[in-house]
Amino acid sequence: MNTFSKFILVVGLISTSVQGTSPLGLDPALDGRIHAALEANYRMDFAQGAAELAAVGDFAEEHPLIAFGDLLIEWWKVTAAVWEEDRDRCEPMLAAVDRSLAAAEKLIEAGDPTGEGHLVKGATLGLLGRRHIKNRHWMKSYFIGKEAKANLERALEINPALHDANSGIGIYDYFVAKLPGIVRWLAFSGQTADPAEGMRKVEHALANGTYTVVGTKAALSLIFIRNELNPAQAKTLIDELLADHPHSPFFGSLRLIALYDLNRAGELAAEAERQAALLEAGHYPAERAAQIHFARGLAEFRQQNWAAADAAYAQAVAKGHESDPFATWARLHRANILDVQGKRREARAAYREVRKMLNRWGTERLADRYLGDAFDPAVHQVRLLPDG
Numbered sequence: 496m497n498t499f500s501k502f503i504l505v506v507g508l509i510s511t512s513v514q515g516t517s518p519l520g521l522d523p524a525l526d527g528r529i530h531a532a533l534e535a536n537y538r539m540d541f542a543q544g545a546a547e548l549a550a551v552g553d554f555a556e557e558h559p560l561i562a563f564g565d566l567l568i569e570w571w572k573v574t575a576a577v578w579e580e581d582r583d584r585c586e587p588m589l590a591a592v593d594r595s596l597a598a599a600e601k602l603i604e605a606g607d608p609t610g611e612g613h614l615v616k617g618a619t620l621g622l623l624g625r626r627h628i629k630n631r632h633w634m635k636s637y638f639i640g641k642e643a644k645a646n647l648e649r650a651l652e653i654n655p656a657l658h659d660a661n662s663g664i665g666i667y668d669y670f671v672a673k674l675p676g677i678v679r680w681l682a683f684s685g686q687t688a689d690p691a692e693g694m695r696k697v698e699h700a701l702a703n704g705t706y707t708v709v710g711t712k713a714a715l716s717l718i719f720i721r722n723e724l725n726p727a728q729a730k731t732l733i734d735e736l737l738a739d740h741p742h743s744p745f746f747g748s749l750r751l752i753a754l755y756d757l758n759r760a761g762e763l764a765a766e767a768e769r770q771a772a773l774l775e776a777g778h779y780p781a782e783r784a785a786q787i788h789f790a791r792g793l794a795e796f797r798q799q800n801w802a803a804a805d806a807a808y809a810q811a812v813a814k815g816h817e818s819d820p821f822a823t824w825a826r827l828h829r830a831n832i833l834d835v836q837g838k839r840r841e842a843r844a845a846y847r848e849v850r851k852m853l854n855r856w857g858t859e860r861l862a863d864r865y866l867g868d869a870f871d872p873a874v875h876q877v878r879l880l881p882d883g
Contacts, residue, residue: 665696
């Protein structure tokens, strides 16, 4: 994943932690509805989220945060299914981007007394930039990221109580500082070259934020997994998220990654069964069935119980829709198992099939790699999502 995607992830994952009164001066009932809608996204209960926002639709003209809430619902639909590279499936989200930007810019033109307009514009541009990253539009994503940061900084200038804006700014600064070549180029613009400075802004947002605490923890967990190579620290954050949001399939997915990277097969198996129980009880959407079978397969795969892993992955493929990312990953891992079994011809054929599918978290790139070099568990099994 490109560097700036982590920043974009943060501004997109607006949380539901309520710490005191709204820094935007929202009426408590209105603020509560918005938080309830955002919370529904974590559960992937998109209908409930839309209903919460519809209930406060009369306030949409004066509060662009409502239009942004609608955008988040569409963004979560796309992101949960890893559809960013599918233009047709992204159309509803892109239309919601336009509505959110229009609402934000209207408030900005009117004076933006609380900074809500700039906050929403920065967050909306962040989501748009993330899609450009997924589609390898690097220059577009970079300049949109800069504009997003500028709007978040302006929101803070207008309203210093918008501590949440520090989250996106800090994550952006952290990752820019991690890229020396870009830092050298940006030095003339005053961009920090110290990643610790960015993290201090993130810590400030965690301690004082109203809307981004949960999202920041989720983003940091990915940073610890993908960039800092510290899955133990990631798991600490993920466990905190799941303690407050136990029914979140997304946070459950993060825990799977951390446990895999920590090589805790027993805990991985237990997490798979926890998620299976949530699916059975109706707390997970029915379409997450492939995730459950993939989780079970992952626990066996980590222990190199190839036959059991393959059986579970076969169920993930059978239960998942063709567009399900977990079904795609199951197909990739089944091809890995063929390699382990010495069935190189069959494995290569399976990798070619994965390459034809929509790219999901690097499946296309990994299939290309294994077409050239057979999967070797001693080398390739250390991390679930290698190479960032």
